[in-house]
Amino acid sequence: MSGSPTTQSVTRRTTRATRRRDELILDALERLLAETPLRDLGVEQIAAEAGITRTRFYFYFKSKHEAYAALLARVRELLLVFYDTEDSWFQRPESVRPRESMTDTIRAVVDFWLEHGAVMREGADLWNSVAETRSLWHDLIAQPVDRMARAIERERERGIAPDGPPADQLAHNLIWHGERLLFLALIDAPGTMSVDDLVESATTVWMRAIYLADDPAPAKTAQA
Structure with a gap:
């Protein structure tokens, strides 16, 4: 045998x-x-x-950088699933409270970054110096920015989020803020938060920036 x-x-x-x-x-x-x-x-x-x-x-592949770009493109497509699922905050049904929805979504994204930490670390580190990576990383960030801008506009139309800065500008700031925090977590930078603290603080920052509240009541309840 x-x-x-x-x-x-x-x-x-x-x-x-x-x-x-x-x-x-x-x-x-x-x-x-x-x-x-x-x-x-x-x-x-x-x-x-x-x-x-x-x-x-x-x-x-012509080079290791081209192979990495293909790997990053593959991971990017997997990441977009978290923004497009029906129960994510970006698609939030009105039956789910904003903070609950946002917390679950941020945790899912954080867990994904940690699962593919090596790939995401390299992208966040190399995008400004490696041509093969630059456009992919910008697209990886631009797509959630676009989705967040649409979600902010939706929440404003629902009457649950107040008017404020243009939705695309607010989304750009919040997504890039999250990108840097996640990168710092991946390289274990000094002062890096635990996963739970990162999720909780990011949720609070997003809630207060978008809703000016930690968990606003649905518009119908607020009017009652």
């Missing part, structure tokens, strides 16, 4: 057979980034982790 394949080896072969090679390269890159910054990774390391040769790597 010594010649029988192990469950792990069979699983590995099955995974490689059922996933596209470029996806396996991105999987390998994300694993490596958890331990090593992109600047210190070589194509040889990425190729070896993916089980291919350096030459084969270049069949799929």
Whole structure:
């Protein structure tokens, strides 16, 4: 029986057979980034982790930065799900109180950033210096900014949020504020908050900036 394949080896072969090679390269890159910054990774390391040769790597990507850009694009698409689901604050049904909805949404986004922390850390760090990353990172931020602006306008139309700065400007400030806080958490900067404290403080900042209240009553109740 010594010649029988192990469950792990069979699983590995099955995974490689059922996933596209470029996806396996991105999987390998994300694993490596958890331990090593992109600047210190070589194509040889990425190729070896993916089980291919350096030459084969270049069949799929021109450079490690292009591979990282593809990985960031993949993560970005997963992240957008949190803004578009029906129960997120960005799509908040009127039956759910604003603070409850916002807290749940912010926690989901924070958990996602931590789950893909290495990828997000690199994006937040490299976007201003690596051309392949810049437009993707701006888009990763711009899409939630756009969704938040629409949500703020919706809450104002519902009569639950007061008029204030233009919705797009307010959204831009709040989303970029969150981006920096999350980046600081990922690099374990001095003074970094716990996840619970980060979620609670970010929720309070957003609530007070958008609603001028910690948890406003629905408009119908406020009028009663």
